[in-house]
Amino acid sequence: MIIAVDGPAASGKGTIARALAAHYRLPHMDTGLLYRAVALNLLRWGGDPESEFQALRACDFSQIDFADPELKSETAGGIASRISVYPAVRAALAQRQRDFAGQAGGAVLDGRDIGTVIAPHAEAKLFVTARPEVRARRRFDELRQRGVTTHYEDVLIDIRARDDRDSHRAAAPLRRAEDAHLLDTSDLDREAAIAAAIALVERARA
Ligand SMILES: Nc1ncnc2c1ncn2[C@@H]1O[C@H](COP(=O)(O)OP(=O)(O)O)[C@@H](O)[C@H]1O
Numbered sequence: 751m752i753i754a755v756d757g758p759a760a761s762g763k764g765t766i767a768r769a770l771a772a773h774y775r776l777p778h779m780d781t782g783l784l785y786r787a788v789a790l791n792l793l794r795w796g797g798d799p800e801s802e803f804q805a806l807r808a809c810d811f812s813q814i815d816f817a818d819p820e821l822k823s824e825t826a827g828g829i830a831s832r833i834s835v836y837p838a839v840r841a842a843l844a845q846r847q848r849d850f851a852g853q854a855g856g857a858v859l860d861g862r863d864i865g866t867v868i869a870p871h872a873e874a875k876l877f878v879t880a881r882p883e884v885r886a887r888r889r890f891d892e893l894r895q896r897g898v899t900t901h902y903e904d905v906l907i908d909i910r911a912r913d914d915r916d917s918h919r920a921a922a923p924l925r926r927a928e929d930a931h932l933l934d935t936s937d938l939d940r941e942a943a944i945a946a947a948i949a950l951v952e953r954a955r956a
C-alpha cells in the first residue's frame with residue numbers, strides 16, 4: 751500500500767507519516783529532506799537560490815548526511831521552498847521518490863506533491879493541515895527545544911511566506927488532491943491526530 755501525506759509546513763504531516771509507517775510496517779520517506787539537502791548544498795557552496803542552473807547543480811546527494819541537524823533549520827526550509835519552484839530541480843528529485851514509492855509492499859511518503867504528482871495512484875491520500883498560528887506555535891516550540899533563539903512572530907511570517915510560495919508556484923503547487931482526505935490537526939494533540947489518520951487510511955482501504 752502506498753500512503754501519500756501532503757500538507758503545509760509544521761502541519762504535523764511528518765509526525766503522522768512516521769506513525770502510519772510504524773503502524774502499517776512500511777518504509778517512510780520525508781521528501782522535504784531532499785529539497786532541504788539541495789538547499790544546504792547550495793548554501794555551503796555559496797550558490798545563488800535565484801539561479802535555476804546553480805540549484806540544479808546542487809542536486810547532488812553524495813556529500814549529504816541526512817542526519818545533519820542543519821537540514822532542519824528554518825534557513826534550509828526557506829531556501830528549499832525557493833529552489834523547489836524550479837521544474838528542473840523537481841525533475842531531478844522525482845525518480846528517487848517514485849522508486850521509493852514503487853518498492854514491493856509499498857511505502858509512506860510525506861511532502862507537498864505526493865498525492866498529486868509523485869504517486870497519484872496511491873491507495874490512501876491525506877492532506878494534513880492546521881491554522882497558520884497553530885503551525886507557527888508548534889515550529890516555534892520545536893526550534894526552542896533545539897536551542898534556537900527566535901520569535902514567534904518571525905516564525906509565523908516565515909510560515910505564511912512559505913505557504914504562499916508553495917501554493918502559488920507553477921510546478922507541482924501545494925494543493926489537496928481531489929481524492930485526498932482532509933485532516934485538520936489544529937485542535938488535535940499528536941495521539942488524536944495519529945488515530946484520526948489511521949481511521950482515514952482504513953476508510954480509504956475499505
Ligand atoms: N497534533 C499535534 N499537536 C501538537 N504538536 C504537534 C502535533 N503534530 C505535530 N506536532 C509537533 O509539531 C512540530 C511539527 O510537526 P511535524 O510533524 O514535523 O510537521 P511537518 O512534517 O508538517 O513539518 C513537531 O515538533 C511535532 O512534534
Ligand SMILES: Nc1ccn([C@@H]2O[C@H](COP(=O)(O)OP(=O)(O)O)[C@@H](O)[C@H]2O)c(=O)n1
Binds near residue numbers: 864
Ligand atoms: N514534496 C515536496 C517536499 C518539500 N517541498 C519543498 O521543500 C520545503 C521544505 O519542505 P519540508 O516538508 O521539509 O518542510 P516542513 O513542512 O517540515 O517545514 C517546502 O516548503 C517545499 O517548498 C516540495 O516542494 N515538495
